[in-house]
Amino acid sequence: MTEPIGAGHLLTDSDLRSVDSLGPVEVLVGVCALNQSRSVVRVVEAAAGGLAAPLADRKSGIVVVEAGFQDDTLDAVKSWLTKRIPAVPVSCVRIAGPPSRSRAILGALAVAHRLGPAACALVDAGLLSLTPEGLGRLVRPILAGEADCVGPTYTHTAAEGTLTTNLLAPMCGALYGRRIQQLLGGCAALSGQVATRLLETDVWESDLIGHGLEIGLVIDAIVSGHRIAEVHQGRKILDAGVASPDLATTIAHTVGPFFRLMDRYRSFWSESGASAPVARIGDPPTVVPETGEIRLDRMVRAFNMGLKDLLPVWEQALQEETLASLYPLGLLSPDEFVFPAEHWARVVFDFAVAYHAQRLPRDHLLRALTPLYLGRVAAFLRETHAGARAGIPTVLEGIARAFEAEKAGLAARWR
Amino acid sequence: MGDAWSDVLVASFRGVVQRLGDVAPRLLAMVAVIALGWAVAAIARRLTVRIFRMVDLDARCARWGLTASLSRSGIGQSPSQVIGQLVFWTIFFVALLTSVEALEMPATAGLAAGVVRFLPNLVVAALVWMVGLLLANFMAQAVLIAAVNAQVALAPLIAGAVRWLVLVFAGAAALTQLGIAREMVLLTFGIAFGGTVLALALAFGLGGKDLAREILESRFRKPDGDDDRLTHV
Numbered sequence: 001m002t003e004p005i006g007a008g009h010l011l012t013d014s015d016l017r018s019v020d021s022l023g024p025v026e027v028l029v030g031v032c033a034l035n036q037s038r039s040v041v042r043v044v045e046a047a048a049g050g051l052a053a054p055l056a057d058r059k060s061g062i063v064v065v066e067a068g069f070q071d072d073t074l075d076a077v078k079s080w081l082t083k084r085i086p087a088v089p090v091s092c093v094r095i096a097g098p099p100s101r102s103r104a105i106l107g108a109l110a111v112a113h114r115l116g117p118a119a120c121a122l123v124d125a126g127l128l129s130l131t132p133e134g135l136g137r138l139v140r141p142i143l144a145g146e147a148d149c150v151g152p153t154y155t156h157t158a159a160e161g162t163l164t165t166n167l168l169a170p171m172c173g174a175l176y177g178r179r180i181q182q183l184l185g186g187c188a189a190l191s192g193q194v195a196t197r198l199l200e201t202d203v204w205e206s207d208l209i210g211h212g213l214e215i216g217l218v219i220d221a222i223v224s225g226h227r228i229a230e231v232h233q234g235r236k237i238l239d240a241g242v243a244s245p246d247l248a249t250t251i252a253h254t255v256g257p258f259f260r261l262m263d264r265y266r267s268f269w270s271e272s273g274a275s276a277p278v279a280r281i282g283d284p285p286t287v288v289p290e291t292g293e294i295r296l297d298r299m300v301r302a303f304n305m306g307l308k309d310l311l312p313v314w315e316q317a318l319q320e321e322t323l324a325s326l327y328p329l330g331l332l333s334p335d336e337f338v339f340p341a342e343h344w345a346r347v348v349f350d351f352a353v354a355y356h357a358q359r360l361p362r363d364h365l366l367r368a369l370t371p372l373y374l375g376r377v378a379a380f381l382r383e384t385h386a387g388a389r390a391g392i393p394t395v396l397e398g399i400a401r402a403f404e405a406e407k408a409g410l411a412a413r414w415r
Numbered sequence: 416m417g418d419a420w421s422d423v424l425v426a427s428f429r430g431v432v433q434r435l436g437d438v439a440p441r442l443l444a445m446v447a448v449i450a451l452g453w454a455v456a457a458i459a460r461r462l463t464v465r466i467f468r469m470v471d472l473d474a475r476c477a478r479w480g481l482t483a484s485l486s487r488s489g490i491g492q493s494p495s496q497v498i499g500q501l502v503f504w505t506i507f508f509v510a511l512l513t514s515v516e517a518l519e520m521p522a523t524a525g526l527a528a529g530v531v532r533f534l535p536n537l538v539v540a541a542l543v544w545m546v547g548l549l550l551a552n553f554m555a556q557a558v559l560i561a562a563v564n565a566q567v568a569l570a571p572l573i574a575g576a577v578r579w580l581v582l583v584f585a586g587a588a589a590l591t592q593l594g595i596a597r598e599m600v601l602l603t604f605g606i607a608f609g610g611t612v613l614a615l616a617l618a619f620g621l622g623g624k625d626l627a628r629e630i631l632e633s634r635f636r637k638p639d640g641d642d643d644r645l646t647h648v
Contacts, residue, residue, distance in 0.1 A: 163647040164648055
């Protein structure tokens with residue numbers, strides 16, 4: 001164990017005084033922002049409402065942590081604070097260093113370590129769907145001692161969160177043995193002990209790019225054997241802010257950290273067994289068919305273009321038989337396009353091995369996954385569209401099984 | 416008459432033997448230097464290959480795209496073997512020059528020193544070329560992936576153009592370092608580079624309006640309504 005990263009390392013003296021003014025709290029809500037002035041006030045309002053009503057019996061505070069390059073986010077909150085005085089104290093701090101969502105989360109964790117709350121909720125400043133009741137549902141299991149780490153589940157359409165449903169969640173289940181619906185749910189609640197433990201590891205510095213810390217937080221909780229629960233939060237509405245990245249960057253910032261964590265937790269995943277669901281509180285999450293028209297032809301065109309032009313790159317990442325299984329897909333029209341989950345799982349695991357072996361510059365490798373991912377999304381949306389023969393749960397179960405089957409030979413390839 | 420004839424023959428023979436006696440040690444020295452140079456070069460090659468394999472150079476070069484470039488150029492050896500060969504031939508070449516100096520012939524006087532003085536330029540030029548090659552591969556790959564992700568037609572062509580642009584630049588810099596027709600290289604490069612940029616600008620602006628619009632639209636235009644429903648995380 002190393003010395004935890006303290007707030008003193010990340011905050012200025014005036015910000016530290018501002019944080020200390022919150023005093024000892026039982027519940028701390030860290031609103032983590034990355035240039036999100038557009039939405040931050042609504043999220044702070046919802047958090048304040050949650051702490052004032054469903055959690056009124058607990059002494060609490062809110063800290064807004066901005067890790068972006070603009071002052072607008074904190075200015076918006078300060079301006080709101082001058083107009084109305086919330087029932088709970090609010091502190092605004094800025095984290096120095098390169099703009100990064102993970103850095104904002106690290107800052108919130110450091111503040112939690114300083115104030116020593118029993119429960120710490122981390123909320124994305126763009127999570128417009130957060131409600132006071134939702135925050136209460138998130139934090140209560142921690143305060144009741146029923147869980148150490150609580151994440152959200154959402155009701156969403158098949159077209160929402162496709163990177164999660166087709167890659168992050170099934171791969172997490174296959175590798176770490178826990179079926180978690182949302183690795184990037186936009187909010188989570190941790191016990192004070194878990195929050196401090198996360199800061200005690202010295203490896204987070206490498207995870208501060210993109211969504212590294214959010215993903216690492218969930219996986220570390222699984223690997224450490226903490227009690228994990230999921231709470232239904234209705235529909236997810238997230239405003240990514242002005243720094244909304246393109247798809248290739250999103251993949252690099254989510255799949256990259258996930259692959260990197262596979263190195264750290266190799267001993268765990270190489271011995272883990274079949275996946276099991278985590279404890280669920282409230283309504284079960286549902287994935288509903290996408291009823292609107294989404295143009296799949298663009299995604300299929302992106303896949304075909306990748307198959308034509310990115311072959312030299314894919315040849316370095318994929319095994320021969322994996323690549324051979326992709327060629328016939330290039331002959332299919334958008335109306336009949338399929339990308340079986342088994343092939344997709346093999347592609348993802350091949351990319352993970354190539355990432356581990358550093359066969360290509362890692363950023364190039366991750367970005368080269370984009371056309372393949374779009375191909376898989378097109379096939380997934382065809383499989384799950386309203387009126388499709390197989391139900392969405394069956395399709396999701398098929399993806400999970402494909403990833404678990406593909407994991408079998410992974411350890412041997414991970415040299 | 417017979418005595419005079421034999422005297423001439425004996426004197427000639429003595430002269431040849433004497434000259435051979437003078438040259439023989441130099442020849443022996445030359446052979447010894449070549450043999451020693453070959454032995455040292457072979458040992459250095461083996462050591463170099465071993466060291467570069469220990470630091471995993473071959474895997475790294477494969478990652479950087481250098482191995483693929485070597486393969487495209489018809490070099491089937493691994494980068495560590497190529498460097499080993501370079502070390503071997505450099506040492507052996509210096510040994511050969513030194514051995515020629517050992518003959519003490521007026522025509523070759525100072526040859527080795529001159530070549531050795533030029534070696535640093537050669538090494539720097541080789542390094543410049545090597546870095547240029549790496550950069551060209553890296554940038555071409557980055558451009559190719561970005562262009563395909565933006566669904567730009569002719570992505571390999573654009574990536575190839577970037578690769579050659581960087582290679583030409585690196586080649587010009589290497590030749591300048593070697594001092595080979597410096598003014599001509601600078602002038603040629605300036606004209607070729609400027610001309611290429613102008614040609615590309617004209618081609619892109621006049622002939623490739625649609626392509627330019629396609630690239631800019633895919634990069635900056637907000638997605639259509641149906642794409643708004645698609646979220647990834």
